[in-house]
Amino acid sequence: MQHGFISYMHKNQDIVDKFYEKLTSRGIKVWLDRDDIAPGSFWKDAIRKAIQEGAFFIACFSKAYNQSDKTYMNEELRIAIPELRQRHRDRAWFIPVKLDRCKIPDWNIGAGETLHDIQHIKLYKDWDAGIQEIINTIQPETSEPQNSRLTNWIYQQTTQHLLEAGQIDAAIEGYSHVLDLDPRHFSAYINRGITYQERGEFEESINDLNRAIELNPNEANAYMDRGVVYLKKGEFDLAIEDFNKAIELNPNDSGAYSNRGALYGERGEFEKSINDLIRAIELNPNDDYAYMNRGIAYMEKNELYLAIEDYTKVIQINPNDAGAYMWRASAYSIKGKFDLTIEDFNRVIQLSPHYAEAYNNRGAVYTAKGETSRAIEDFDRAIQLNPDHAKAYNNRGVVYAAKGESNRAIEDFDRAIQLNPDYAEAYNNRGKEHLLLKEWEKVRIDLNTAKNMGINIVTSFHSKYAGVEDLEQKTGIQLPKDIADLLKGHEK
Numbered sequence: 001m002q003h004g005f006i007s008y009m010h011k012n013q014d015i016v017d018k019f020y021e022k023l024t025s026r027g028i029k030v031w032l033d034r035d036d037i038a039p040g041s042f043w044k045d046a047i048r049k050a051i052q053e054g055a056f057f058i059a060c061f062s063k064a065y066n067q068s069d070k071t072y073m074n075e076e077l078r079i080a081i082p083e084l085r086q087r088h089r090d091r092a093w094f095i096p097v098k099l100d101r102c103k104i105p106d107w108n109i110g111a112g113e114t115l116h117d118i119q120h121i122k123l124y125k126d127w128d129a130g131i132q133e134i135i136n137t138i139q140p141e142t143s144e145p146q147n148s149r150l151t152n153w154i155y156q157q158t159t160q161h162l163l164e165a166g167q168i169d170a171a172i173e174g175y176s177h178v179l180d181l182d183p184r185h186f187s188a189y190i191n192r193g194i195t196y197q198e199r200g201e202f203e204e205s206i207n208d209l210n211r212a213i214e215l216n217p218n219e220a221n222a223y224m225d226r227g228v229v230y231l232k233k234g235e236f237d238l239a240i241e242d243f244n245k246a247i248e249l250n251p252n253d254s255g256a257y258s259n260r261g262a263l264y265g266e267r268g269e270f271e272k273s274i275n276d277l278i279r280a281i282e283l284n285p286n287d288d289y290a291y292m293n294r295g296i297a298y299m300e301k302n303e304l305y306l307a308i309e310d311y312t313k314v315i316q317i318n319p320n321d322a323g324a325y326m327w328r329a330s331a332y333s334i335k336g337k338f339d340l341t342i343e344d345f346n347r348v349i350q351l352s353p354h355y356a357e358a359y360n361n362r363g364a365v366y367t368a369k370g371e372t373s374r375a376i377e378d379f380d381r382a383i384q385l386n387p388d389h390a391k392a393y394n395n396r397g398v399v400y401a402a403k404g405e406s407n408r409a410i411e412d413f414d415r416a417i418q419l420n421p422d423y424a425e426a427y428n429n430r431g432k433e434h435l436l437l438k439e440w441e442k443v444r445i446d447l448n449t450a451k452n453m454g455i456n457i458v459t460s461f462h463s464k465y466a467g468v469e470d471l472e473q474k475t476g477i478q479l480p481k482d483i484a485d486l487l488k489g490h491e492k
Contacts, residue, residue, distance in 0.1 A: 003029040004138065005051050007076040008060035009068065012099055016060060019097075019123070022131050028138060051079045056092070056138050061120075062099040063286045063317065077107065085110050092137045096120035097130070100286065126221065129187035171195050186215045190222055197229050205229045220250035224259065231263050239263050254283035258290040261297075270297045288317040288324075295327060304331045322351040326358065333365055341365050356386035360395060367399055375399050390419040394426045397433075406433045424453035428460055440480055447486055458489040 004023075008016045016032075023030050031050045051057060057080045065073060084094045096104055096118055107115045123130040175192035178185050193208030209226040216222065227242030243260035246253055261276030277294035280287050295310030311328035314321055329344035345362035348355060363378030379396035382389050397412030413430035416423055431446030451457050465471040468484045479487070 003031045003050070003054055004056040004058060005031045005054040005076075005080075006058045006060060007073050007080070009062055009064045009071060009073055011064040012060060012062050015099055019060070019131070023135070023138075026135055028135070047076065048079050051076060052083055056095060057083070058095045058097055058134070059115075060097050060099050061102050061104050063102045066102050067286075067317075077105075081107065081109050094118055095134060095137060097134070098122045098124060100124045100284075126187050126190055128219070129190075168195055168199050172199075184215055186212055186219070189215070190219075190225060193229075194225055197225075197232065202229050202233050218249055220246040220253050220256065223249070224253065224256045227256070227263075228259055231259065231266075236263055236267055252283055254280045254287055254290070257283065258287055258293070261290065262293045265293050265297045265300075268300075270300050273297045286317055288314045288321065291317070292321075292324060292327070295324075295331075299327070299331055304335055307331045320351055322348045322355065322358075325351070326361075329361065333361075333368075338365050338369050354385055356382040356389050356392070359385065360389060360392045363392070363399075364395055367395065367402075372399050372403060388419055390416045390423055390426070393419070394423065394429065397426070397429060401429065401433055406436050409433050410437075422453065424450050424455045427453065428455045428457055431457075432461070432464075435479075435483070436475065436477070438477060440483065443483055444486075447483075451486075458487060461487045 006016060006020065020030055020032060031054065059073075059077060059080070065071065080094060087093045096115060098104070098120055101124065104115050104120060109115060109117075121130045121133050172192055172195050175188045175195065178188040179192070182188070189208045189212040193205045193212065196202075196205035196208060206226060206229055209222055209229065212219065212222040213226070223242040224246040227239045227246065230236070230239035230242060240260065240263060243256050243263065246256035247260070250256070257276045258280035261273045261280060264270070264273035264276060274294055274297050277290045277297070280290040281294070284290070291310045291313045295307045295314070298304070298307035298310060308328055308331050311324045311331065314324035315328070318324070325344045325347045329341045329348065332338075332341040332344065342362060342365055345358055345365065348358040349362070352358065359378045359382040363375045363382065366372075366375035366378060376396060376399055379392045379399070382392035383396070386392070393412045393416040397409040397416065400406075400409035400412060410430055410433050413426045413433070416426040417430070420426070427446045428450035431443050431450060434440075434442040434446060447457050461471075465474070468479060468487055472478060
């Protein structure tokens with residue numbers, strides 16, 4: 001029997017072993033470098049011979065491959081590509097497989113085509129369907145009847161091309177057509193359910209995932225995907241039930257631990273969250289989502305050093321993750337490391353130049369550093385990008401107040417309150433500026449409003465002045481007795 005060759009990163013050995021077992025259990029002979037090189041053989045020659053004589057070549061791409069500067073897998077690809085050029089195009093030989101959300105290298109294979117032009121299989125997205133697609137490709141003569149092959153072809157085209165191109169509506173139509181041809185196509189229900197979820201149609205998503213579970217009650221991914229929908233709907237108890245079931249069915253499913261950990265974080269159960277995320281990372285050391293959520297949990301526990309470590313790991317895995325820079329900047333800011341904070345906000349803005357919150361937050365750091373001109377520039381930009389950004393108006397008002405420009409500050413506080421009538425801090429800030437302008441009735445209204453909303457106006461006042469007497473001495477303003485008592489904490 002002819003064999004096939006699997007090319008992979010040794011960091012992915014565990015998942016490749018599962019893949020190997022699935023193929024061999026179906027009678028497919030697979031050549032692996034660590035198992036099939038005879039003692040005393042020159043291993044490079046053995047690998048070249050196995051590739052060239054193989055009935056198929058499966059290239060297993062992963063994030064580990066993308067992040068590797070040097071790997072023998074590249075040499076195997078260089079042997080395989082000339083072999084691919086010599087083979088008939090109507091018979092699949094080179095089969096690219098994605099083990100996780102990675103990129104396939106843009107290598108030239110001749111005739112103006114690259115590896116990107118070969119249809120690949122996302123094994124991480126639907127394990128069973130992916131394995132079946134590979135088997136159908138390798139053994140077309142023993143695969144399913146013609147109608148079933150047509151169904152699977154439509155399924156593949158929908159999954160590989162429409163979803164990748166972001167054509168959500170067309171993808172749903174494709175999966176619906178598959179289900180018209182085969183109402184028991186388990187994977188089509190799963191993927192249409194996921195696609196509905198991406199479109200925000202949660203009830204339709206749950207209906208499809210329910211049907212998938214009816215067809216295959218022991219498929220862990222179906223429970224995990226349904227749990228994600230419940231999580232997005234805020235139905236945390238149902239989500240937990242599904243993640244628990246997914247883990248029961250597949251104790252090595254890193255995604256279920258990762259999602260359950262994120263959910264525990266949403267519920268404020270940070271110890272449970274961290275424990276689940278630790279397990280997710282043990283199972284999948286490149287799970288940037290798990291590192292991110294664990295960092296958030298550590299931050300909520302005020303374990304800032306550990307949080308920063310996790311955000312840094314996310315950035316190592318995905319250097320273009322603006323969210324990781326944003327969270328790490330927040331942690332640096334709390335630690336008072338303002339220069340590092342600004343570096344990270346600079347990177348966020350480089351990656352997402354229209355993200356108003358990044359400008360607003362960087363402006364707050366410039367304010368803390370006393371760099372008022374830069375702060376105002378950032379708040380201006382935040383407001384330009386998002387004219388309804390109440391915090392940016394409030395923060396810019398604080399800078400104008402610090403510069404002694406009370407009228408401009410009050411204009412910004414007015415706008416912040418107009419946008420958010422429950423903005424207690426803005427009432428407090430505006431009240432203090434009305435005080436400097438001796439607009440006593442406005443002072444009374446704003447400070448009492450801020451106080452009733454939960455602001456400690458006495459503590460806020462003492463952050464700038466030692467007391468009423470200090471204010472009167474520094475400004476020459478004589479406060480009315482009721483306002484003085486209010487700022488001293490005396491009840492009327």
